Amino acid sequence: MRTGLSALLLLGTWATASTMPASASDAHEGSAEAPASAGLLTAMQHDFGLTKSQAEARLAAEKTATAVERRAKRAAGSSYGGSWFDAGSGRLTVAVTRAASAETVRATGADVRLVKHSAKQLDAAKARLDKLNAPAGVSSWHVDPKANKVVVDVVSARKNDNDVRHFLTRARQAGPVTVRQTSAAPETFAAGTVGGDPFYTGNVRCSIGFSVYGGFVTAGHCDQHTGAVYGWDGSYVGNFQGSSFPDNDYAWVNVGSGWWTVPVVLGWGTVSDQLVRGSAEAPVGASICRSGSTTHWHCGTVLAKNETVNYSQGSVYQLTKTSVCAEPGDSGGSFISGDQAQGVTSGGWGNCSSGGETWYQPVNEILNRYGLTLHTA
Template sequence: MPKRKAAIAVGGVAALGAAALLLPNANASQDKASEAAGTARTLKAADASDLAAQLQKLLGGAFAGSYYDSTRQQLVVNVVSGDNNVIVQAKKAGAAVREVSNSTAELRAAAGTLKKEATVPGTAWAVDPRTNKVVVTADSTVTGTRWNQVESTVKSLGPGMATLKKSAGTFRTFVSGGDAIFSQVQGGSVRCSLGFNVTASDGSPAFLTAGHCGVAAKQWSDSETGQPIATVDQATFPGNDFSLVKYDDPNTQAPSEVNTGNGQTVQITQAADATVGENVFRMGSTTGLHDGQVTGLDATVNFQSETDPNGVDTVNGLIQTDVCAEPGDSGGSLFTQDGGAVGLTSGGSGDCTSGGETFFQPVTAALQATGATLGDGGAAGNGAGDEAGAGDQAGAGDQAGAGDQAGTADPSASAGDQSGAGDQSGAGDQSGAGAGDQNAGSADPSGAGGDQSGADDGSGTGDQYGAGTGDGSSSVTGTH
């Protein structure tokens, strides 16, 4: 096979207006003055994440999570200690400080109780540092005795510890993401999305995608009827949700970039840890580019098992966002406008018409577990366990956040006609065919925007397959 360029299709980060604008670097002299005065510094989201990690170590048990206030461009740190010295230390470091009632240990204990007593399909929970509570979400399938079980567990945690909300959609995995990738399986074809090109630990070119895609199929092609070009090397699902897929041709050129369409790309320079409150972009082969905010970290999601009608596929440590997604977007890229690789699309509820919650596997954790590096040797980030302060921001091993669909800024240089999504109906139906006009998507960080029309029928839970092709230059289709 001749050398081929495997471009990542991570949606266009276009029209910078309403879509995640880069926050300017704070002026050094202003920062020093703020530190001396004990006032909150102006920070970029990435810098706020680093500061949160430092303060978590500095404050110890008094630290009860943190989040990024994008309006004021400040890090807000929760503290539970009445010790004024703790507050002074946090303020001196440049954070805005808020005293709260629930400690990290208490929030983690609450999440542990939920895991023992409320692990039912269609539920998710995480700590929301903005409310200092565990936010529990139940999708539309949680009714009757299951709803009563979840509701009574939340009430048992005591007042002020947790909140319960209902999601109109259904939690399901979304097979799709950046560039569309396909695999032929018994009963039809599987379509997912390429996340980020990487270099495997043995030096061979590879890419990351969702774990449930790698579990569903072993060999992948860049066209629906084409020959396989890559083979799954590692796949983890449930528990985590990532796959390392190696290109079959060792001479494949796999640049560390996001294809935003119209010949434009966003260079991916590093793996980035998510921070609650920061703006992010998601590219999917079904719905194109959309943007929104990180609402929670270290979230736990209980998907209905696709192999056992009575089973649950639980995934931990996920990033929760209000960015929309639909079946076929699984494995796709979550990234920042300045080139940070943040996550791989896992699943969620809702769609890109009504909104919903979408969860992502942290890229830093996937890189650490597989031993891969970004692109042709880029840094693997801060490592999985250390979400730069953000993952532990909510303190609990389960961080949830809200889920209103953030408005999508039209990302122009989007991917052209990404037709063909696939009928996603039916739980576990992995063979749906069909097509939907997936005209390029919404928050293009770099170009001028296309209307993200069309979508698969994503009604069923966990429908992972879907045929259909598309001109989608930067998209890998799939319906997981």
């Protein structure tokens, strides 16, 4: 822990003087430099079973897909049905509801699939589900552009509960819905004070997400409304300046008393510490990695966006689901794709021994909500 944080502080002595701010509305698509360190490439080789050249090719393809996605969405207009990145082909697929839109979208560099429902229609169906009271046996729901439906995840052991079946009946009345089973209910990843990496508030340990000018962003459920926030060494850092949970799961903490911010995500010795160069949103299917104070560094794939997660404390909306594992204490930690900040860890199910899924709150929403500026290299 102290080795990793010492590296972060050392980086701060040179990185601070040479940085330029980037707000949510000015998210970089990535620099002309290599999008990943040697350590990140090694982690991708391990977690995805790739060679170094395959990992480099995937990151380059994902960077291209991120740019294509914006152009293709504009080209599709009201016909847009969603999009996703395919790691096998290295290309972005865009769903459209009208054949007449296909060639215009294809000209942006995307593959095209004709579907029945537009993204606007699917989002409206999901919004109707958001108004329902979900029982504990319903884990989450999100729009799946590839399936062209709203996917409702149900805990396998609770699938035959009367309240679950009643919810699904009402959900199907709301629009095109399909049901999938998951092995466990989602939980937030805050933890009691057990020692380890930073930060502490009340009797809870959580993880820093990303540096912003004047502080850092993290998960809203980490705010215990007890006042001061303390760092890895026990010294006073600052206070929560704003937070929201449930409904959202975001917060930000001001930094002072000798602490300062740097555009770095800790690699915990698994990979080298990662510089943050922007916050361009990665598409569904892209690779993504997470840094947290309990399980440190793990990678996976973006599985879904705009998912409603039914925690025991209440529903949280517009989260992104990933195949990355996490455990208590990882809450608030960084999700990053290449050199682009993606979000802060909210919660999930499973662990990093047997696997699981984890959701994050997109970072650009947090920046826009509080008028913050991401600290970038």
